[in-house]
Amino acid sequence: MSSLPDILTPPGLSAPALRHDTGFWIWAAVVLAAVAYTLFSLQPLMNGYEIAILIIAGGATLWLGRYWPGFRWLTAAVAALALTGLALYGESLANADERFLLVYILSSQSAVMWMSALFILATPTYFAALFTRSAFTGRVASALTWSAVAMGLAGLLVRWRETYLLSPDIGYIPISNLYEVFILFCLVTALIYLFYERRFNTRALGGFVMLVISAAVGFLLWYSAARGAHEIQPLVPALQSYWMKIHVPANFIGYGCFSLAAMIAIAALLRYRAVPGGTMARLLPDTALLEEFMYRVISLGFAFFTLATILGSLWAAEAWGGYWSWDPKETWALIVWLNYAAWLHMRMTRGWRGPAMAWWAIIGLFVTLFAFLGVNMFLSGLHSYGEL
Amino acid sequence: MHPLTGEGPDDLTVSARINETVNVTTPEQTLRLELDDFRLHNIVRETAAVRRGNDFRDNGPSFSFKLRRPDGTAREYLNYMYPVTIDDRQYLLSGTRAQTADEFRYLYIPADESGTPARFLALLQLLHNDQRLREVINGRAAATLAQLEDITADIGERITAAMLQILRLFRDGGYGAIIDHIEQTVPADQHELAGQAYVRLLHNGVQSLYLQVLDDAGVTVTDGLGEAQSRFLEDAVEALAAVPNYGAPFYVALTDFEHREASGLMIARSPGKLLVYPGFLLLLAGIFMLFYIAERRIWFELTTTGDGRLQVLMAGETGRQQQEFSAEFEQLAARARQLPEARP
Ligand code: HEM
Numbered sequence: 001m002s003s004l005p006d007i008l009t010p011p012g013l014s015a016p017a018l019r020h021d022t023g024f025w026i027w028a029a030v031v032l033a034a035v036a037y038t039l040f041s042l043q044p045l046m047n048g049y050e051i052a053i054l055i056i057a058g059g060a061t062l063w064l065g066r067y068w069p070g071f072r073w074l075t076a077a078v079a080a081l082a083l084t085g086l087a088l089y090g091e092s093l094a095n096a097d098e099r100f101l102l103v104y105i106l107s108s109q110s111a112v113m114w115m116s117a118l119f120i121l122a123t124p125t126y127f128a129a130l131f132t133r134s135a136f137t138g139r140v141a142s143a144l145t146w147s148a149v150a151m152g153l154a155g156l157l158v159r160w161r162e163t164y165l166l167s168p169d170i171g172y173i174p175i176s177n178l179y180e181v182f183i184l185f186c187l188v189t190a191l192i193y194l195f196y197e198r199r200f201n202t203r204a205l206g207g208f209v210m211l212v213i214s215a216a217v218g219f220l221l222w223y224s225a226a227r228g229a230h231e232i233q234p235l236v237p238a239l240q241s242y243w244m245k246i247h248v249p250a251n252f253i254g255y256g257c258f259s260l261a262a263m264i265a266i267a268a269l270l271r272y273r274a275v276p277g278g279t280m281a282r283l284l285p286d287t288a289l290l291e292e293f294m295y296r297v298i299s300l301g302f303a304f305f306t307l308a309t310i311l312g313s314l315w316a317a318e319a320w321g322g323y324w325s326w327d328p329k330e331t332w333a334l335i336v337w338l339n340y341a342a343w344l345h346m347r348m349t350r351g352w353r354g355p356a357m358a359w360w361a362i363i364g365l366f367v368t369l370f371a372f373l374g375v376n377m378f379l380s381g382l383h384s385y386g387e388l
Numbered sequence: 389m390h391p392l393t394g395e396g397p398d399d400l401t402v403s404a405r406i407n408e409t410v411n412v413t414t415p416e417q418t419l420r421l422e423l424d425d426f427r428l429h430n431i432v433r434e435t436a437a438v439r440r441g442n443d444f445r446d447n448g449p450s451f452s453f454k455l456r457r458p459d460g461t462a463r464e465y466l467n468y469m470y471p472v473t474i475d476d477r478q479y480l481l482s483g484t485r486a487q488t489a490d491e492f493r494y495l496y497i498p499a500d501e502s503g504t505p506a507r508f509l510a511l512l513q514l515l516h517n518d519q520r521l522r523e524v525i526n527g528r529a530a531a532t533l534a535q536l537e538d539i540t541a542d543i544g545e546r547i548t549a550a551m552l553q554i555l556r557l558f559r560d561g562g563y564g565a566i567i568d569h570i571e572q573t574v575p576a577d578q579h580e581l582a583g584q585a586y587v588r589l590l591h592n593g594v595q596s597l598y599l600q601v602l603d604d605a606g607v608t609v610t611d612g613l614g615e616a617q618s619r620f621l622e623d624a625v626e627a628l629a630a631v632p633n634y635g636a637p638f639y640v641a642l643t644d645f646e647h648r649e650a651s652g653l654m655i656a657r658s659p660g661k662l663l664v665y666p667g668f669l670l671l672l673a674g675i676f677m678l679f680y681i682a683e684r685r686i687w688f689e690l691t692t693t694g695d696g697r698l699q700v701l702m703a704g705e706t707g708r709q710q711q712e713f714s715a716e717f718e719q720l721a722a723r724a725r726q727l728p729e730a731r732p
Contacts, residue, residue, distance in 0.1 A: 166431065167431075170429070170431065199711075199712075200711060227491075231431070232431060233429075233430075233431055288710070288711075289711055292709075292710050292711045295708075296709070299679045299708075300679070302675070302679075303672075303675045303676055303679055306671065306672060306675050307672055310668045310671070310672065314668075323664070348707060
């Protein structure tokens with residue numbers, strides 16, 4: 001009898017034995033070559049942090065791709081799109097209006113529009129797949145979602161370059177304002193969903209998850225149409241920090257997971273209500289899977305939220321000289337963290353299951369939303385703006 | 389600081405830093421000016437204005453502040469230091485809003501040749517100085533009228549009086565005040581006619597004032613206003629119409645700044661660092677291990693049945709990753725079933 005699965009391969013994350021996984025090796029060779037090329041060609045320009053980030057990012061990419069073939073295709077598509085975009089731009093931002101591909105597809109704004117359209121299309125497609133129980137439609141929905149992620153990610157990478165083309169001293173990583181961060185949110189949520197779609201082998205929940213992503217896309221579209229939010233503005237100095245480059249994505253993995261959990265919770269609530277043997281019961285996965293799904297994304301979100309909070313406090317220590325100063329944003333981050341810790345405890349130690357946990361996950365999303373948006377809009381305003 | 393009403397803080401100059409407040413005393417009340425922010429660059433994308441498309445442009449430094457009234461309410465303002473070019477005309481922009489949730493609404497102050505609001509402010513001053521206003525209208529406007537035929541001195545006087553009244557209405561309430569006035573004094577079927585007549589009077593009046601301002605500034609105007617000058621006049625009328633809604637009795641211009649990138653030096657000592665950083669690492673490693681190295685337990689109970697065969701009873705338990713574990717458990721069980729029958 002062969003040995004039990006090794007510890008680095010969590011159950012379910014199975015992949016063909018390395019020896020036979022030719023596809024992986026080809027892809028890994030390209031990724032390694034890209035990392036090595038970057039490392040050697042840009043070495044003089046990089047400092048220690050950047051080298052460390054590059055190596056960790058390369059390693060994480062390899063690890064994800066090892067167990068997740070879809071991710072390999074994604075990296076290939078994004079690299080091709082982004083590199084084409086950069087090549088078309090050359091050294092001049094004006095090309096955004098002249099080169100056909102940039103105008104319609106690859107300039108960051110167009111790419112984000114594509115992402116938005118694809119996400120919005122994916123939503124009804126997933127629901128259609130759910131109700132018609134058509135495996136083909138389901139695959140189309142997944143393909144739409146994958147394409148949306150590829151366009152969005154490529155768009156962000158191109159935008160990164162655009163900020164530098166605008167003026168080298170303006171350049172910044174495009175996860176620095178609300179507009180960019182919403183794009184990141186859509187991408188992260190969709191990616192985590194796609195990961196679990198494969199793990200749990202069900203597309204039944206896609207429509208629910210796409211609802212929250214479509215809502216974010218709706219906000220994004222409104223925000224750029226009404227407020228011109230897509231315009232690149234220089235960053236305030238306080239935001240120019242290495243910590244931010246990892247703090248923000250880590251936070252958004254957390255937010256993405258928590259919103260995913262709330263969407264699964266909606267599906268779960270429908271499933272609890274379903275008449276045994278009825279349509280709902282046949283269409284939606286059984287409650288054990290839904291509960292497990294919720295638990296998994298909440299725990300992933302919790303872990304990354306912990307990481308984000310730690311990074312945030314390191315950043316605060318560097319920028320303001322103290323790890324924690326109890327400003328409203330920090331207090332609410334703590335509330336979110338404790339809320340999900342409590343959720344996890346109730347499940348693990350009390351063994352709670354059922355509708356109460358689903359409702360809690362939904363309420364959790366509102367708490368998170370408040371910590372993310374509400375605090376900026378209401379609370380920090382209280383002491384700085386007064387009755388304005 | 390330039391007064392937008394007749395009296396006010398006479399062209400006062402203050403210097404303050406961001407986050408500082410300045411008390412500004414106007415005849416009615418004392419306002420607290422709270423300086424909020426300063427931006428060195430305002431990069432915008434040129435869109436509809438220029439069809440070339442995505443040209444980026446820097447509108448230069450801007451600063452924002454709040455004016456807080458004694459009752460604690462405030463309005464927020466966003467002023468640009470240099471004129472911004474829109475459709476080939478230059479404006480000094482000042483945005484204002486009453487609530488942070490609102491968008492800024494801008495006052496477009498036409499800039500004069502040297503890029504300052506001085507000429508517009510002079511016009512405004514003149515409008516607010518009742519005595520000079522009367523002089524100018526009675527002098528200039530009347531002179532223009534006198535040139536026209538079939539206007540007797542009597543009618544001319546009535547016209548200048550009406551002009552003065554309209555100018556005052558306009559000064560204090562913008563177009564709204566004129567409309568109210570028409571609605572109150574003119575029969576409904578003549579509203580439109582009266583409106584047109586009033587607007588013409590208004591324009592002629594402001595034009596007279598403007599000519600006076602140009603004169604005062606030593607600009608000679610022969611042969612009517614030049615193109616740039618008449619555009620300025622147009623813009624000035626629009627800006628004057630907006631001033632009553634501007635919410636502040638004065639306009640704050642930025643004349644000079646010293647931009648300090650670094651806000652200060654802070655020295656923090658963190659003796660706990662040696663403990664805190666590894667603590668962070670442990671916490672993180674712990675959480676990820678907790679979730680992702682799933683603890684699974686499997687029991688095998690071997691018993692011998694009566695007929696001497698070995699019976700295997702399998703049981704498994706896990707807290708996390710139950711979906712995957714049950715699949716894994718099934719696989720193990722299937723494999724166990726395939727084992728060649730064991731003999732005691
Ligand atoms: C009174 C204090 C606490 C007690 C007695 C306690 C107890 C426990 C117990 C018994 C478990 C279950 C372990 C298992 O079955 O594998 C657990 C899990 C856990 N605890 Fe706590 N805990 C406390 C405070 C906290 C706090 C403050 C946090 C972080 C905010 C936290 C985070 C977690 C996490 C993330 C898990 C894993 C849950 C899961 O795997 O779903 N705990 N705790």
